[in-house]
Amino acid sequence: MSGIVWALLGAAAAAILSGMGSAYGVGVAGQAASGVVSEDPSKFAKVLIIQLLPGTQGIYGLLVAFLTLSKIGVLGGQIAEVSLATGLLIFVACLPIGVVGLISARHQGTTAAAAIGIVAKKPEQFGKAMLFPAMVETYAILALLVSILAVTGIPM
Amino acid sequence: MSDKDYTYAVARIRALEVSLFSASVLEQLLACADYESAVSFLLEHGWGDPQLENDGETILKTEREKTWKTIREMVSDMTPFDVLSYQNLFHNLKAAIKGVCTDGVDPGLFYEGCSISPEEMVRIVKEKEFESLPEFMRQAAAEAYETLLHGRDGQLCDVILDRAALEAVRDAGEKSKTGIIKDYARSLLVISNIKMAVRCCRTRKTLDFMKRAMVECEELNVEKLMKAALQGEGAIRDYLNEAGFKEAADALFESSSAFECWCDNRLIETIRPQKYNPFSVGPLIAYILARENEIKTVRIILTGKQNGFPESAIRERMREMYV
Structure with a gap:
């Protein structure tokens, strides 16, 4: 395979894996949110915010995918010459956000569902409840940073 | 179904x-002047159905x-809840x-x-169609029916069916992969065996009778x-002190009602960890038991x-409350 294929695979992996994780996480949290709102619609805004937390990994993956596509010229319409070594480097650079995004979004989804349980019983503890799933975000942000630094730092 | x-x-x-x-709400109910005001209190808290007759029962x-x-x-598959009934x-x-x-x-x-x-149950018994019952009921049903019909021994009929019920709960607990069902079965067996021992002691039953009535369980010898x-x-x-059931022994010493309270409170203690479980069928089973x-x-x-x-x-x- 030529370098451009590996680079595109990297962009796809970043978007697909983190998107899958976010879809699962937001889905699980959404089920919990629906359960609470079916009994107490007044908690809609609070549970919606918590439900959205696992969605960020998908955005991070999209961001890295955009950076990669931009770097190899796919977005501008002029595809750059990418050697096999560079293509592989770009592919590996995209993996952190893809893999960590997938895993962290799944775990953030289950943590968010548990946090929604706190809001259901003690809505005044919303701030604390939000912190638990937010902690999982740390590792997605770290992976995002690594991917961005790596993708932008690879010489063409 | 998976936990998620x-x-x-x-x-x-x-x-x-x-x-x-909660305990404080029950205190308010207890503070009501009479039965009528207690019923009104329940209606104010959303209990009952405004379209139905508003008596306590x-x-x-x-x-x-x-x-x-x-x-x-909420749940399409009611199988995990069977053990409760x-x-x-x-x-x-x-x-x-x-x-x-x-x-x-x-x-x-x-x-x-x-x-x-109930109608189907009466029909099954009338037509002696015991094979229509679940497997764990068939043999006990036939035996209890024959015992009552020919021997006219109502107490023995009760013992056969009570034991079969406990065995069914025990088997369901052993087969289940759900922690709360196992815990519920274990607690129920302990409580039932202790209750039966106390009752047999007070009514001076023989060892043979007790052997027919009580069911082996892990926590008790x-x-x-x-x-x-x-x-x-x-x-x-x-024996209860020795077996680690000091609270039961104390309650037994205090009064019959204190002992009955202990039995129910122990079940609530068994399910209390489910308050912190965000997934699985556990919190649902705990909620049903808490409501019961x-x-x-409230009936008391x-x-x-x-x-x-x-x-x-x-x-x-x-009784102690779940929340």
Whole structure:
């Protein structure tokens, strides 16, 4: 395979894996949110915010995918010459956000569902409840940073 | 169903748990001047159905139905909840056998909401079609029926069916992969065996009778418990202390109502960890048991008010709440 294929695979992996994780996480949290709102619609805004937390990994993956596509010229319409070594480097650079995004979004989804349980019983503890799933975000942000630094730092 | 399949249901249960009666709400109910004001208090708290008659028993029946209706709305597969209805199912079988053998079936004696309707249960017993019952009921049903029909021994009929009910709960607990069902089965066996030992001791039953009535379980050495029951209540208390059931022994020493309270409170202690479980069927089962416990406690208060019991006598019988 030529370098451009590996680079595109990297962009796809970043978007697909983190998107899958976010879809699962937001889905699980959404089920919990629906359960609470079916009994107490007044908690809609609070549970919606918590439900959205696992969605960020998908955005991070999209961001890295955009950076990669931009770097190899796919977005501008002029595809750059990418050697096999560079293509592989770009592919590996995209993996952190893809893999960590997938895993962290799944775990953030289950943590968010548990946090929604706190809001259901003690809505005044919303701030604390939000912190638990937010902690999982740390590792997605770290992976995002690594991917961005790596993708932008690879010489063409 | 996997644990994550219950996410929606558990979150909904969390929202519903807010409206469970706490100890302080029960104190307010207890402080009501009379039965009528206690019923009004319940209606103000959303209990009962405004379209139905508002007597205490109807309100409690409505609340029980509401609980099961909510669970049925949330869960498509009701199999994990079957174990909770085994005792009611066997009670219905007992009522049907006694009704058929004495030509006097009383519909008021049956529990609703079991997997076999009261009418169907009576039909099965009348036609001796015991193979239509679940497998764990068949043999006991036939044996209890024959015992009552030919021997006219109502007590033995009760013992056969009560033991079969406990064995069914024990087997369900052993087969289940769900922690709370295992814990529930274990607790129920312990409580039932201790209750049976105390009852047998007070009515001076023989060892043979106890062997027929009690069921082996992990937490208790049933042989020792039976021997203690033959010696007297003091020996039962000593054995319970030795087996790690000091609270049960103390309650037994205090009064019958304190002991009954301990039995129910132990079940609530068993399910209490489910308050912190965000997934699985556990919180749903815990909610059903918590509601049953809540309804039982409200019934105790209403009955006390209706009969003019003093507050202290009612308070002594009040159970611990789940929330």
